[in-house]
Amino acid sequence: MFKRIACLMTNDFEDREYTEPAYAFREAGHSVETIEKVSGQVVKGKRGEVEVAIDHGIDDVSPDLFDALLIPGGFSPDRLRADDRFVQFVRHFMDQAKPVFAICHGPQLLITAKVLKDRRVTGYDSIVVDLENAGAIYHDQPVVVCDNLVTSRYPSDLTDFNRESLKQL
DSSP: OOEEEEOOTTTOOOOOOOOOOOOHHHHHEEEEEEEEEEEEEEBBBTTSSSSSEEEEEGGGOOOOGGEEEOOBBBHHHHHHTSSSSHHHHHHHHHTTTTOOOETTTTTHHHHTOOOOOTOOOOOOOOGGHHHHTTTOOOOOSSSEETTTTTEEGGGGGHOOOOOHHHHHH
16 A cells, blocks of 8 residues: 655755665655655755755644654754754654654654654664663664664664564554
């Protein structure tokens, strides 16, 4: 069954953490729609390998329109979490128990949304203390699934991340 997946991103996202899940989701028949502050703007991956034209501005869409959420890592999640509109968007998915896929630094948005208490997660090494301080139960594993939430640590975990994310869909 076709699912509509929102992807929150801005400049300096981790290139492969967007391209590989987006490709896997589209190959499985789902849509992936990018969301940033303004639609039509082009954001660039931190490795300089990928440029993405943004589909929607955050003020132009409702989380109710989407079935799942993708949060690629890199510096993007840290920049987005400074804007409460993105934090509220993320909180909606967790409150509604819709699938959320966060890799590397992606869980930073979940930390700011205060939705990780007693949730099993993984993430990039430098955010482990932040995850634990947010009440999450950290596991150093390629992928961790906790109900509707799928998290991974690094681009090298993408095969596992994509497999478990697709199962959620």
